[in-house]
Amino acid sequence: MSDLAISIQNISKVYRIDPTTGGAASRTLQEDLVNFAKNPLRRTTSSKKQEIWALNDVSFDVHEGEVIGLIGRNGAGKSTLLKILSRITEPTHGFADIFGRVGSLLEVGTGFHTELTGRENIYLSGAILGMRKAEIDRKFDQIVEFSGVSKFIETPVKRYSSGMAVRLAFAVAAHLDPEILLVDEVLAVGDASFQKKSLGKMSEVAESGRTVIFVSHNMGAIKNLCTRAVLLDGGKALVDGDVDHVVQEYLITASEKGEWHTEIADREDRQGSGALRFTGFQLRGSNGSTVEAAVAGEAVEFVLQFQCNSEKIQNASIMIWLRDAFTKGLLRLGTELTAQSFNELPQEGKIICRVPRFSLRPGRYFIDLGADIDGVKADRVIRAVTLDVVGGDFYGSGKVPLHPNDGDLLCEHSWRLG
Amino acid sequence: MSSALRNISHLTAARLRDRIHTQIQNEKILHVKKKIDKGSSKKISWHVRIQRSRGWSGLSLRELWSFRDLFWILAMRDVKLRYKQTALGVTWVILQPILTSGIFAVIFGVLAKLPSDDSPYLLFAFAGTLPWTLFAQSLQRAGSSLVSGREMISKVYFPRLILPISSSISVLVDFLVGLVSISVLFLIYKVPLTWNLLAIPGLVFVNLLIAIGVSFWISAFSVHYRDFIYALPFLIQAWMYASPVAYASSIVPDQWMALYSLNPMVGIIEGFRWALLGQGEFSWISFGISLAAGLVVFALGALVFRRVERGFADVI
The missing domain is CATH 3.40.50.300 (P-loop containing nucleotide triphosphate hydrolases)
Structure with a gap:
């Protein structure tokens, strides 16, 4: 075993937060002087403070x-x-x-x-x-x-x-x-x-x-x-x-809790005409409930919330790109690939893309969203959300490749002697 | 009976736990010691124990010294920013003390007809404004240095004392510019140069010592009381009128003189007048008071600062 570099011993850190000041730790002189004038014997710091344990008894060693x-x-x-x-x-x-x-x-x-x-x-x-x-x-x-x-x-x-x-x-x-x-x-x-x-x-x-x-x-x-x-x-x-x-x-x-990613609506760095804009993203699991991470080998639904800025939208095609941390494209899901398109979209609504068996290795990925109206770019959001994938049982064997060199894709296969 | 028994067993359990804990700690310390001993064979450049500090701690000059480049670079940053951001640049630094002295000369010299110890009132006021500006600007800048450097404080470790000290030092550049402009006034008024000028570095040193000492208090205070910074200009102004900046200390009534000369800036400003204008006697007593006050304020300020700096990152 090599030498110790860091030895952390039972470290705790407590922050005291005063709910009356909205969590601010610094006080104003004015307040303290007024408090002191009102009640000079009581210490002003003794007001009901909440303790927050940011760290609670953490110990571990790190070697060189x-x-x-x-x-x-x-x-x-x-x-x-x-x-x-x-x-x-x-x-x-x-x-x-x-x-x-x-x-x-x-x-x-x-x-x-x-x-x-x-x-x-x-x-x-x-x-x-x-x-x-x-x-x-x-x-x-x-x-x-x-x-x-x-x-x-x-x-x-x-x-x-x-x-x-x-x-x-x-x-x-x-x-x-x-x-x-x-x-x-x-x-x-x-x-x-x-x-x-x-x-x-x-x-x-x-x-x-x-x-x-x-x-x-x-x-x-x-x-x-x-x-x-x-x-x-x-x-x-x-x-x-x-x-x-x-x-x-x-x-x-x-993966236990998931929520709407509405921050997409605030993204300024988007491209396209804006006739249709994505305003939210949600991930749903195999049983339709919201999840925070997709499970490899199980069904997953990408729920895209949108807003239309012009009426009577015809021929809308939607696409989702899944990329790795180096922005290399891994998968493209698109309405044009499944030969579908949406007509007469409402002002606001949701479009759902279902993948029956999700086939990416466990890890973190990034999702780009895109929409075209009649072949014209309407919205592009790069890195709209991150997608975590956790290991499921894709192959039915309980085994999933974990090494980065094994690639990111899972693919159904079988072996036989020929 | 059972409760007594329970107490005993409770006690032993606690003791046992303590003993085990101590044992673990000892082994740990032994391990750490071994590591330190091995330092002779394998180099360990550094060992720090990070824990909650208690009580008072002094200035660690060695650590400050190891950060000397940061001092310099931060001070230069302040200087550069000041000269880049103001439209008038250097002109402003020259004009400000001249205009202030001009106002003093008109109000106190021409209108109130206060004595100026036989010098032109403009020069007389300038010789007071120069050291005072150095002092007041240091307080002003150093006082807010921690709050304006809060991003650095919450993201990087360095001795926090560097912030107020380096901003005080950056004010020194303004002072040097002021010295140049007063020498122009010297030429205009044909004031003879004297050997007294050699005292200026010593006076500047004590002036900065007091300024930095007071800044330690102010900056530490302003982290915990964010509204303190608004009270600061009034404090500085009051202090200015309690110092012989715009008037000669000879007009202070005798019965107040003892109290008056406790103000450490009195000795400094009088000293500057003596050095620049060559009037009167150098008062070793006043200078002694200034130096002693400077040392005390600096040392206590550093102690207080070091005491409260532990919480800066959590509060700021």
């Missing part, structure tokens, strides 16, 4: 060179744990020993200032992340090259597109060189090709023998990068072990 995925739903305590390990906030109980220089990447572009040029921001952000000036000098060219914004390096960042700013910010962070790296969901930024690049950089880091704790909702990335994972739920470490096992566990607990 291990790449650990930290997974769990929002609010499970992943980010709090990273904040404690990177010394941003203190634990309420317990302790952690850390052996080695820690670099943490909880957000891309921390400290970036839009008035400053790209060059100035590289130095600023690098120094904030803990790099020495000499170190930034040395890596400057690599950073600029990685970011791909070398032409604009003397331009204020406010003139950058948001994609460029993010690329530059990530490029700085990617050149951090600590022994222990803590990474929080930073790969969810930028366009697809940049995501691929950053994922590549992350696996480079992982393979270089550095110790990494990696938080992500992208199960594909977790599986690709990590050997071990810890599942946090409600502030507790529920499962700790082999990454495939823990991811499976997470997806199963996550």
